[in-house]
Amino acid sequence: MTRPTIALVDLTAIVENYLLAQSLSADGQCVAVIKANAYGHGLIAVAKALASVAPAFAVACLDEAQLLRAAAIDTPILLLEGTFADAELQRAAQLQCWVVVENENQLEAINRVNLVRPVKVWLKLDTGMHRLGLPPQRAQQAHRLLTNSANVEGEIVVMTHLASADEPNNNSNQQQISVFSQTVDALNAPLSIANSAALLAIPQSRSQWNRPGYMLYGGSPLSSTSCDTLGLKRAMTLKSSVISLRTIAAGERIGYSGKGSVQRPSIIATVAIGYGDGYPRGAGNGTPVLVRGQRAALIGTVSMDMICVDVTDLSGVAIGDEVVLWGAGLSVDEVAKYAGTVGYELLARMPARTPRQYIGC
Ligand SMILES: *Cc1c(COP(=O)(O)O)cnc(C)c1O
Numbered sequence: 001m002t003r004p005t006i007a008l009v010d011l012t013a014i015v016e017n018y019l020l021a022q023s024l025s026a027d028g029q030c031v032a033v034i035k036a037n038a039y040g041h042g043l044i045a046v047a048k049a050l051a052s053v054a055p056a057f058a059v060a061c062l063d064e065a066q067l068l069r070a071a072a073i074d075t076p077i078l079l080l081e082g083t084f085a086d087a088e089l090q091r092a093a094q095l096q097c098w099v100v101v102e103n104e105n106q107l108e109a110i111n112r113v114n115l116v117r118p119v120k121v122w123l124k125l126d127t128g129m130h131r132l133g134l135p136p137q138r139a140q141q142a143h144r145l146l147t148n149s150a151n152v153e154g155e156i157v158v159m160t161h162l163a164s165a166d167e168p169n170n171n172s173n174q175q176q177i178s179v180f181s182q183t184v185d186a187l188n189a190p191l192s193i194a195n196s197a198a199l200l201a202i203p204q205s206r207s208q209w210n211r212p213g214y215m216l217y218g219g220s221p222l223s224s225t226s227c228d229t230l231g232l233k234r235a236m237t238l239k240s241s242v243i244s245l246r247t248i249a250a251g252e253r254i255g256y257s258g259k260g261s262v263q264r265p266s267i268i269a270t271v272a273i274g275y276g277d278g279y280p281r282g283a284g285n286g287t288p289v290l291v292r293g294q295r296a297a298l299i300g301t302v303s304m305d306m307i308c309v310d311v312t313d314l315s316g317v318a319i320g321d322e323v324v325l326w327g328a329g330l331s332v333d334e335v336a337k338y339a340g341t342v343g344y345e346l347l348a349r350m351p352a353r354t355p356r357q358y359i360g361c
């Protein structure tokens with residue numbers, strides 16, 4: 001038997017989630033954010049599935065764009081952090097990437113470097129998150145500089161990013177949106193504000209270009225609303241099998257450092273998945289796991305290649321039974337809460353060791 005541990009990825013679900021994002025965008029368009037190996041789902045497979053519906057992709061850096069071009073994907077690619085050196089800017093132009101300009105160095109580079117062909121630019125403004133972006137006072141001048149540059153092609157999109165879109169009622173969202181609209185008022189430019197959370201829950205943030213990422217994979221970016229309520233389809237099912245079973249006496253301890261213990265005679269199933277496969281070591285006793293579709297509780301410390309699950313209350317569990325760690329019936333967002341993190345992290349850091357298997361599209 002080969003190791004049963006796989007991440008099953010439903011490409012049709014990703015396309016349907018994209019179409020939901022698009023439907024929320026009214027007249028606007030969506031760049032599909034596929035950075036970090038398409039949030040762990042596999043960059044090339046996801047890009048190929050989305051290429052027929054998405055007018056543009058967004059990634060974090062040029063290396064990710066290069067992987068897409070090497071796979072013959074010719075959709076425009078937005079570099080969300082722009083470029084970090086002149087040679088990289090030149091390469092971005094050659095690869096027909098769109099570049100974010102968010103600091104003075106990047107602005108200056110666009111004016112100085114002799115590009116082989118002009119690039120499309122997204123000018124990013126810092127409206128309060130204080131991570132990336134030029135200050136709003138610089139907007140008009142920067143916009144004029146870029147408009148007059150022979151290195152810049154087409155309309156300049158003006159963008160910003162919200163710090164607390166996952167809490168739609170947080171006042172900072174409206175403050176940032178209002179700073180942004182005052183700043184761009186005179187520019188007459190296409191705009192971009194919304195990530196997944198904003199697109200789903202802050203209607204005023206929707207504009208000509210939206211930037212959904214996490215929702216494409218079926219995760220909920222809103223802590224108070226589940227993916228099902230939002231109508232999103234979970235793209236990844238992380239699964240494995242029971243590889244060993246034992247009955248232990250009341251009072252016995254389980255796993256490294258004896259971190260799990262039972263109060264009654266118990267049946268413990270060992271499952272072939274661990275932190276080396278992307279299952280979070282931070283998931284503690286009681287984290288839900290689906291064994292043959294039924295909920296059971298993780299017990300003991302997560303090992304590199306295995307976990308233990310208390311299946312005492314499930315009937316007839318056998319070696320070889322399917323175990324789902326997240327996916328249908330158990331969202332990655334729920335597991336992340338038990339692990340003290342967010343589903344974004346669990347997906348984005350899925351290691352290469354776990355084979356991705358694709359269905360759909
Ligand atoms: C990653 C990213 C997004 C996508 O965010 P989600 O919460 O995954 O939808 C959008 N915009 C920028 C600037 C990003 O870095």
